[in-house]
Amino acid sequence: SKAPIRVAVTGAAGQIGYALLFRIASGAMFGPDQPVILQLIEAPFEKPLAALAGVAMELDDCAFPLLKGIVQTSDPAVGFKDANWCLLVGAKPRGPGMERADLLKDNGKIFIEQGKIIDAVAADDARIAVVGNPANTNCMIAASQAKRLPAERFTAMVRLDQNRAQTQLAQKAGVDLTEVKDIFIYGNHSPTMFPSFAHATIAGKPAKEVINDNAWLEGPFCETVGKRGAAIIAARGSSSAASAANALVDHVRSLVTPGAIHSIAVKSNGLYGFDANVWAGMPVRTTTAGSYEVITGYEMDDFAKSKIAATNKELTDERSFVADML
Ligand code: NAI
The missing domain is CATH 3.40.50.720 (NAD(P)-binding Rossmann-like Domain)
Structure with missing residues (x-):
């Protein structure tokens, strides 16, 4: 054994x-x-x-x-x-x-x-x-x-945000959530994070085509995912715990499973417009158990770029608050 x-x-x-x-x-x-x-x-x-x-x-x-x-x-x-x-x-x-x-x-x-x-x-x-x-x-x-x-x-960990986004897309489209793929979280684990719906697919088709409601994707969808933590505190009287623990199980399970495609926050090295030295959520592919490569090359439209700029600003602000400690 x-x-x-x-x-x-x-x-x-x-x-x-x-x-x-x-x-x-x-x-x-x-x-x-x-x-x-x-x-x-x-x-x-x-x-x-x-x-x-x-x-x-x-x-x-x-x-x-x-x-x-x-x-x-x-x-x-x-x-x-x-x-x-x-x-x-x-x-x-x-x-x-x-x-x-x-x-x-x-x-x-x-x-x-x-x-x-x-x-x-x-x-x-x-x-x-x-x-x-x-x-x-x-x-x-x-x-x-x-x-x-x-x-x-x-x-x-940004996996809780990814899981939240996956379920929101599945419920809106009225499909089983296993049909939703490639929904990734960019940036900070905070309300500024960006769930990049433009690259997600639902039953193999672009999520944007299936949902056919860009105003919902850019508005209520991003907001619901971003503010879900606060909604749970308001409803339950304490912060999300079981779903956070579950997300950590998923985060690690995906990281030890070669071929898994998922979102984690990693040193950005300047990818996707993030400051090189902040840790930002992005899509990765697990290579060997415990190791991964960032999936590069997703094109960002103007909306995505503005969302990424906002969450990057929050990350660089946080970094500047603690700069003297680094
Ligand atoms: P909690 O307050 O119930 O538990 C935190 C525990 O950490 C306490 O038992 C405390 O004694 C212990 N602790 C504090 N300082 C420590 C130290 N220096 N060494 C060892 N233990 C220490 O909080 P909960 O609900 O379990 O959440 C834990 C953290 O996870 C919080 O910071 C929360 O904001 C965060 N969180 C992050 C999420 C994410 O998606 N990244 C999602 C949900 C929560």
Whole structure:
């Protein structure tokens, strides 16, 4: 049987953690024949660590055949030790009256520390996926600390936005959602991100032709996807957690599946009009397990260009807020 892979998860006792760990342990993320060891990292306070102990008890009580060990720690040097995957879910939430710049800086400190420690102690083949917000900029900050691990190993999650967009297109067209392909998310994981409907297909035909309502695509469609997080908070009283955890399962599953075509946020290197040094959502194709190439060559019309310029501006603004930390 295969050797277990080590999966470090920060924020493991949070609400996404609670929806995520059981799916990793059941085989949904790495496949039904891949054993895992969970290395769970929480903030160094009594409450989250007590909650983490409870989550670990529940994981034990599931008797998952693939789960070969659980580490519980508040020490990132222990939690990231030899990790093959580092899933950075924990982050400091925006408090009442808190400025965006302060949020960026507070999270910046966390992701500088984690980036340094991952680079020092994680496995040679380590891959890092960032969910904690502001995810793209946190990912950029963590990557900026790495000397051993190349920048391409650090990705941020825009898959929840992709999944939301896929469902919206399918519901509008009245088709099964598996008919919707090549819907990609460009830019920041925030309301400015751009779901590029012009390249999507529905049952093999251009989505624009099938939907035949450009005003809906440019207006309500983009808005619904962009503001879905806020709609869920308004309806549920807390932010999306199960769908975010599911999106991370998809993000990693696609990244370990050669040939998979999906959106992740990566170092832009200037592609699609993004600043070279920001982490922006774009379409990728998984080459070998854990590696990918950006799919280039999609033509952008004026509408797409203006949306990309707006989300790029937000990313470069975020970058300038934390420039002194990089
Ligand atoms: P939560 O507040 O329920 O859980 C976060 C957990 O992280 C807490 O248990 C906290 O103690 C822990 N934590 C904080 N700092 C830490 C540190 N330095 N090291 C280890 N653990 C730490 O939040 P939730 O709902 O689980 O969301 C987590 C993050 O994911 C948030 O930043 C949220 O905005 C983000 N998110 C991102 C999405 C995306 O699509 N990229 C979608 C949904 C949420």
